[in-house]
Amino acid sequence: MPDQQQILTTLKEYFGYDSFRPLQEEIISSIFKSKDNLVIMPTGGGKSICYQLPALLLPGVTLVISPLIALMKDQVDGLSANGINAAFINSSQHENEQQEIYQKILDKQLKLLYVAPESLSFLDTVLSQVVVSLIAIDEAHCISSWGHDFRPAYTQLGYLKNKFPKTPVIALTATADKATRQDICNQLNIPNATQHLASFDRKNxxxxxxxxxxxxxxxxxxxxxxxxxxxxxxxxxxxxxxxxxxxxxxxxxxxxxxxxxxxxxxxxxxxxxxxxxxxxxxxxxxxxxxxxxxxxxxxxxxxxxxxxxxxxxxxxxxxxxxxxxxxxxxxxxxxxxxxxxxxxxxxxxxxxxxxxxxxxxxxxxSLSCRRKILLSYFGELIVDDCGNCDVCKNPPTFIDGTILAQKVLSTVTRIKEQEPIGTVIDVLRGAQNATVFDKGYQHLKSYKIGNDIPWKDWQQYIIQLINQGYLEIAFHQNNKIKLTSLSKKVLFENEKISLAHLKDFEKAKQIITEVSSKTKANSLFDKLRELRLTLAKEAGIPAYQIFSDATLKEMELHRPMSDEEFIQINGVGRQKMQNYGYQFIKEIINFSSTKTKKKKKSNKGNTHKETLSLYQEGLSIEEISIKRQLATSTIFSHIMKLYNEGENIDLKQFISKTDINSVKNAKQELNTPEGLKPYFEHFEGAIDYNTIKLALTILENEN
Known part of the structure; x- marks a missing residue:
């Protein structure tokens, strides 16, 4: 098992983060102990790193089952942008493409292989010849008829645990209630999997x-x-x-x-x-x-x-x-x-x-905090209202509902949590029907204790108690109403309950138009977004795979102007530093110098001209970097700018003949493709984007 430092170094180098999000480290540690895991983590919570990082440190290949072709391509593109060897197999590929990937698996050149469940059978022969270190099943709710996206092909995946009994399995999904969680584990033959339930609270x-x-x-x-x-x-x-x-x-x-x-x-x-x-x-x-x-x-x-x-x-x-x-x-x-x-x-x-x-x-x-309802639905109970939903921002009139709640909870207890909402209300109101009499509920102490309140009103009060997490519905048990861990606080610890006044239930909701926090026009964030879009189009990849908005916001806040500062930004790993560092640092410096010029009459706008003077004195990029106290990537961007402006710059001193010839051969072989991405993929990341760009500029000039 890798040590803590090795894991953290891998996290920063390949994914650009200095620390883990909640549960990630615990899940990764469990994988290295060869345990099976079920991960319920909200969208955006960082599920992918839970298996992608171990894949880099485990000896063999990690098999990832994924339901959609677009999802696989997206993940593989993102991994490639981070310098990680990954590929996918699905029905959209030609046989030749698939054979090349099979060979890479056999040659131990891939760390992650994404595959649709329908394509698994074609891989049996190849996978039996290599070490499968980890099996990750993404969007695992697809396996369950209790879930919201039942998919028959997923139900066959249980055989993987039989075929690779010593290989840990990790199943991941963003949403699954209790019934779905158990169904997933049973169908995948991992009944003893450790269940990791991340907070479903997306406060943003x-x-x-x-x-x-x-x-x-x-x-x-x-x-x-x-x-x-x-x-x-x-x-x-x-x-x-x-x-x-x-x-x-x-x-x-x-x-x-x-x-x-x-x-x-x-x-x-x-x-x-x-x-x-x-x-x-x-x-x-x-x-x-x-x-x-x-x-x-x-x-x-x-x-x-x-x-x-x-x-x-x-x-x-x-x-x-x-x-x-x-x-x-x-x-x-x-x-x-x-x-x-x-x-x-x-x-x-x-x-x-x-x-x-x-x-x-x-x-x-509902007239209850909406976040409370969502969280309690997935078994996460919170006490305080969120303050970030329309109900919290425009609250109804509340009444003391403690006695009402105690009557309901007491009734659910006495009927042993075995009935749906309708029967609970019938017992409260003293109904004289077959369901009540056949089960002897007319003899309970709570029978008829709420006969002064209309049926519809009781329904609304009970729904509010469910919304607030004091009760839950067991959908897989014919919708029986169950107590929760919060119930005993009301029954035995005198906890007070507030319920919305039912007159508000019929009242038309006032429409609230929220004014979002808009980014100031022409801010550094805008400039960085424009640069990101340009680079993304050039490389043929989605903009967010270069850097997320959150990473750009952090750049705007901290204004990194050197390699050392830039690598500290969350979301900047080694590969992305090499590929994009100098362009973003250049944009930040240009923006900052423009702002400074408005405050002081300064010559910082001509910063690349100062680099030219030092270059003409015969100094190398490294020497200019030290003398000017700027990042080497920034000096490199100055050199490119000067060359494009027609200055007498010899670009060949910054690139080896081998790299120029490699790009030249690739250009002929690929029949002069558009953008840099085809070259990057051709070299499998061995030559970075900047070097490719430099070589193409030189070759274009020679022509």
Whole structure:
């Protein structure tokens, strides 16, 4: 097992981070002890590092089961950008491509191999000849009929543990309730897996629900407050995605529709443009977003009510993955509920789907802190309201609900947590029906203790108790109402409960339009975003794979102007330092010198001219760097700028003949491709982007 220092060094060198997020270190340590693990970690919580980092330090190859082609490509591109050898196998590739990858596996050149569950059988022969050190199953909820994305091919994955009994398995998902968690472990043959449940609390996401009237008008007002920010609008039907996209286009917004009925190539283009920041808004069915890892989605709107809380939570989780403040908005209407009930009627487990839909509807109509509802749904109980949802910002009138709560909890206790909400209310109100009499509930002490309160009112009070985490619904046990760890505080420790006054339940919700914190125009952050987009287009990769918005914000805050300072920024690893360091440092220096010039009349704008003088004196880049107290990468950027301006600069002294010839041969072999990425992939990262760019400049000049 690697020591602590080796693990932390790997984390910084390849992923750019100095420390782990909650649970990551614990999970990685468990993998090195060859234990099986189930990881429930919200979108943006850092699941991938939990298996990608061990893959680098384990002797063999790590097999990653992933459900979507786009998701695999995205992950592999991101790993390659970090200098990690990874590949994927799926149906989109030619046989020759796959044979090359098989050979790389046999030659021990790959650390991670991504594969769709449907393609696993083709790998049996190859995998039996190598050491499989770790098996990672991503989006593991797909295996479970209790989850929100049941996928039959996933149900066959249990054989992997039989084939590789000594290889640790790690299953990962962003959303799974208790029933789904157990189902995942049983089907994967890892019943004793250590379960790691990360906090589901995404504090940076504001939560808001509005009635579904005049939705387009409300969306336009919402967008006016968020110029140039990326976002997703989720819709129930394909037709709605196209209609909304067209209406937004007519209002001057850069929006496109995305759904399964659109031509594959067009869908791929929409996704690529969105990932690369050249498309601002995607109006999509829920299929969109699972296959991308875009970290700077600033808002998510649900045009229609989602079918369950798991799906809703995962979809809003696509906003703010970089940790920066982001907005979520949900519209709901009775028509949505009717439509979703029809869908549930056609599903395999109708009763569960209807119960989960009912819970989603209760969330939308709730008068309790929305974050409390989401967290309690996944078994995470918090005491304080969040202050970052529409209910907290516009609270209802509260009453002391302690006695009401005690009556409900006492009744649930006496019926031994064996009944759904309807029967609980029947016992409270003293109903005289077959269910009550057949089970002898009329003899309980709590029978008829709430007969002074109407049935509908009791229903609302109990829903509030569920929302606040004092009760939970066991969907896999016919929706029985269960006590939680908070229940005994009310029953035995005199904890006070506040419940919303039911007159507020019918009151129309006031629409709150949040003003997001907008980045000042022409800020350093804007300049860094522009640079990132240019470099991304040049390299043919998504912008966020160069640096996330959070990393750019940190650059804006700390203004690193040397290699030593730049490598300290979170998200900057060794490979990215080599590939992009000098461009970003140059942008920061240029921005800072421009600002300084406005305050003082200074000559810092001509900083590259000072570099020219020293170059003409015969000093090397390293010597100029020491003399000027600037990073070598910054001096290198000056040299390139001077060369492009026509100064007499000999670029060949900064690159070996071998590298020039290698790039020249690759250029012929690849038939002069566009951008730098084809070269980078051709050399498998052995020659960095800057060296490739330098060689191409020299070759172009020679021509």
């Amino acid at each position: 996401l504001s939560l808001e629900v509005r009635p579904g009237n005049k939705r387009i008008e409300q969306i336009l007002n919402f967008l006016e407050e968020r110029p140039n920010e990326s976002g997703i609008i989720y819709c129930l039907s394909r037709k709605a995605t196209e209609t909304i996209a067209e209406k937004l286009q007519n209002q001057g917004f850069n929006a496109q529709a995305y759904h399964a009925g659109i031509d594959h190539q067009k869908r791929a283009t929409v996704q690529e443009n969105f990932v690369n920041d050249s498309l601002q808004i995607v109006c999509a069915t829920i299929a969109f977003g699972m296959g991308i890892d875009k970290s700077n989605v600033r808002w998510v709107i649900h045009y229609n009510l989602p079918k369950n809380i798991e799906g809703y939570y995962q979809e809003i989780g696509r906003a703010g993955r970089d940790g920066l403040p982001s907005s979520t908005l949900l519209f709901h209407s009775y028509a949505d509920v009717v439509q979703l009930q029809k869908f549930a009627d056609m599903s395999g487990n109708k009763d569960v789907q209807l119960a989960k839909l009912d819970r989603m509807k209760q969330y939308a109509e």
